[in-house]
Amino acid sequence: MFVSKGSSRTVQRAVCLLLSVVIVAGSFSAWAYGAERDSHPGYSITITQLQ
Incomplete structure (x- = not known):
């Protein structure tokens, strides 16, 4: 199958843009x-107010 240089460049640009x-x-x-993930270190702290 033969592809013209113009369409080959267009396809190459499209593939490059897609990869980017x-x-x-x-x-x-x-x-x-x-x-x-860093905002939830895997432990919790409960703060209670004593009256």
Whole structure:
């Protein structure tokens, strides 16, 4: 199958853009997951007021 150079460049740009979006979205997701995980250290503290 023959593909013209113009459409080949268009496909290459589209694939590159798609990969960039996936990488950026993955980085943001990993950062958000880490921030959420760090905000819940696995223990809880209960504060009661004595009267």
